[in-house]
Amino acid sequence: MNLPVIVIGAGVGGLTTAALLTQNGHQVKILEKSSKVGGRTISTKFQNHILDNGFHIMPFYKKSAIFEILKKLKIDSKLKLAKVDDIAFYSSDGFHTYPKGILDLLKLSLLPLKSRIKLLRILLPIAFTSISKTESWDNTPLTKITSGLDSETNAFFEAVCMLAFADSAEHISLGEFARTIIRANPFKGGTSEFAYPDNGGYDSICNVLSDYILDQGGEIHTRQLVKKIIVEDSKVTGVLIQNLKGSDELIYTNCAVISYPAYTALNQLFEKNIIPSEFVNKINKLNKTTSVVEVHFALKSKIDSRQVVFPVGKIYTTKGIFFISNITPSVSPPGEHLIIAGTPVLPEDTDNPQKIKNIVTKMKQEISSIYPEFQQSLLWERPMAWKLVESVVKEPGKVWKSKMPHTIKGIEGLYFVGDSTISYGIGTDSAAHSSLLCTPKIESFLKL
Numbered sequence: 001m002n003l004p005v006i007v008i009g010a011g012v013g014g015l016t017t018a019a020l021l022t023q024n025g026h027q028v029k030i031l032e033k034s035s036k037v038g039g040r041t042i043s044t045k046f047q048n049h050i051l052d053n054g055f056h057i058m059p060f061y062k063k064s065a066i067f068e069i070l071k072k073l074k075i076d077s078k079l080k081l082a083k084v085d086d087i088a089f090y091s092s093d094g095f096h097t098y099p100k101g102i103l104d105l106l107k108l109s110l111l112p113l114k115s116r117i118k119l120l121r122i123l124l125p126i127a128f129t130s131i132s133k134t135e136s137w138d139n140t141p142l143t144k145i146t147s148g149l150d151s152e153t154n155a156f157f158e159a160v161c162m163l164a165f166a167d168s169a170e171h172i173s174l175g176e177f178a179r180t181i182i183r184a185n186p187f188k189g190g191t192s193e194f195a196y197p198d199n200g201g202y203d204s205i206c207n208v209l210s211d212y213i214l215d216q217g218g219e220i221h222t223r224q225l226v227k228k229i230i231v232e233d234s235k236v237t238g239v240l241i242q243n244l245k246g247s248d249e250l251i252y253t254n255c256a257v258i259s260y261p262a263y264t265a266l267n268q269l270f271e272k273n274i275i276p277s278e279f280v281n282k283i284n285k286l287n288k289t290t291s292v293v294e295v296h297f298a299l300k301s302k303i304d305s306r307q308v309v310f311p312v313g314k315i316y317t318t319k320g321i322f323f324i325s326n327i328t329p330s331v332s333p334p335g336e337h338l339i340i341a342g343t344p345v346l347p348e349d350t351d352n353p354q355k356i357k358n359i360v361t362k363m364k365q366e367i368s369s370i371y372p373e374f375q376q377s378l379l380w381e382r383p384m385a386w387k388l389v390e391s392v393v394k395e396p397g398k399v400w401k402s403k404m405p406h407t408i409k410g411i412e413g414l415y416f417v418g419d420s421t422i423s424y425g426i427g428t429d430s431a432a433h434s435s436l437l438c439t440p441k442i443e444s445f446l447k448l
């Protein structure tokens with residue numbers, strides 16, 4: 001009898017892997033500890049609005065790894081996407097249109113012409129290099145090429161890094177930055193556009209994937225916590241779960257796919273001495289993530305028709321204002337408008353209610369200074385803080401092939417996917433990319 005492949009976790013990484021496996025006729029059982037699919041992209045209903053788990057946007061629109069997988073599965077038509085392309089910078093002298101392509105940089109009114117030309121001189125050669133070449137820059141900081149620039153041009157880099165990586169340029173690897181620029185280059189088949197599910201709720205992506213998996217005969221079990229992976233004679237033989245009744249249950253399998261951050265899983269799921277300690281120590285070093293405070297605001301009037309505004313400059317705590325109802329009205333009840341404002345913080349700040357309160361006050365002052373009618377229009381606010389945005393930061397030495405490998409040498413039938421594993425791209429795009437890279441490895445094992 002064929003044993004099912006056990007996929008642990010129903011976020012983007014677990015679901016894309018499971019969907020690709022079921023497409024090729026493999027039997028798959030997903031075990032998810034929480035009550036819904038979606039992982040970090042989960043959405044909830046609050047006061048008749050659909051709130052995402054922090055602002056989520058799909059980078060690279062239809063060129064993203066997620067969309068590539070949906071096309072492979074022939075279900076791309078099931079996910080209607082709204083384009084997010086009305087983006088602006090806000091600086092002390094007003095709004096400036098965000099450049100949609102590399103040549104738009106020449107029109108970027110945020111910067112003096114001299115700086116725009118300097119910027120193009122730096123970015124054009126990067127945009128036309130190859131993805132494989134970028135690997136040699138993975139250990140180099142982005143500041144290597146930006147440190148000599150004037151403060152206005154640097155502020156532009158800061159805004160782009162905030163949009164793409166929720167972090168500042170000094171923490172970004174030049175290699176990862178370069179891959180983003182290449183993938184945004186229309187002359188190389190890329191796009192700098194972003195997308196958001198038109199029906200509202202970023203977890204629509206996971207819902208479309210889980211419908212597909214169920215249609216293909218796969219199984220998705222929620223509220224199932226995986227406690228241990230059993231490895232005997234260097235082979236996976238089963239997983240121990242806590243079932244709905246709270247008791248332990250053994251499920252036999254010869255193939256387990258872990259889709260949540262590998263540094264956590266390696267420390268939770270295995271008996272001592274199964275995974276070499278030097279390997280665990282190496283992976284533990286990846287346990288770094290950006291942290292953010294984000295606040296949903298519901299408004300009774302529309303204060304801007306743009307989709308995203310990035311306040312530029314050190315004076316602003318608010319680094320992004322996302323007008324979600326302008327991206328798709330389906331997230332809000334008629335007559336109400338949802339926005340979310342965000343800022344990166346230190347991980348310890350996410351546990352400090354006073355710090356979060358101060359940030360919210362500051363954000364409200366700043367948004368009111370840009371939109372004087374904001375305060376009057378405000379119906380309610382809902383602040384949230386996250387420690388785990390992406391599973392690894394984009395720091396030099398912690399990107400692409402330096403991430404957790406998809407397999408561990410010497411252990412048969414054990415696989416790792418998700419944003420902590422070898423892949424590039426932003427958040428959900430990286431989780432989906434890891435599935436594209438890992439699934440063929442799982443399939444060759446299953447064929448054997």
Ligand SMILES: Cc1cc2nc3c(=O)[nH]c(=O)nc-3n(C[C@H](O)[C@H](O)[C@H](O)COP(=O)(O)OP(=O)(O)OC[C@H]3O[C@@H](n4cnc5c(N)ncnc54)[C@H](O)[C@@H]3O)c2cc1C
Binds near residue numbers: 417
């Ligand atoms: C505030 C915020 C904003 C973000 N913004 C963006 C954005 O704009 N664009 C973007 O692309 N990405 C964004 N991200 C990142 C993105 O959400 C993640 O990179 C992506 O969802 C990771 O997917 P994953 O499948 O790798 O992991 P996860 O989504 O974490 O999925 C892992 C799953 O495993 C389950 N699990 C864990 N342990 C067990 C266990 N023992 N047994 C069973 N199940 C288990 C978890 O419950 C979870 O459902 C953001 C994240 C946050 C928090």
